[in-house]
Amino acid sequence: MSGPPGIDEYLEQVRRGLERIGPQEAFEAAAEGALLVDIRYQALRERDGLIPGALVVERNELEWRLDPQGSHRLPQAIGHDLRIVVICNEGYASSLAALSLHQLGLRRATDLVGGFQAWKSAGLPVTR
DSSP: OOOOOOHHHHHHHHHHTSOOBOHHHHHHHHHTTOEEEEOOOHHHHHHHOBOTTOEEOOGGGHHHHHOTTOTTOOTTOOOTTOOEEEEOSSSSHHHHHHHHHHHTTOTTEEEBTTHHHHHHHTTOOOBO
């Protein structure tokens, strides 16, 4: 009898259900109307900068702000077919966040492989 999966195994399971994308693909998706959502906490945003045009939504508010049926949704949460790319610092928490959005019916939600650090390393735009 096996026990519950550890976080590494669980993360692998979650990622099998996502179509994760890399930095360049995320950049192109944003140009085509996808919503980039930065869930990093404030200290990381202050330290490393921001992705121009990305919507900053703290992780603990993500579902409330992006659920198109939610009472606390943001104006950008226009429907369940919205393409959303969740971005954390290194691409771990964003996978779990994207799964949570899937559970709310946002089936086109995904995350950025390597997170903000991969975006920055790829030489894509960052503002201070």
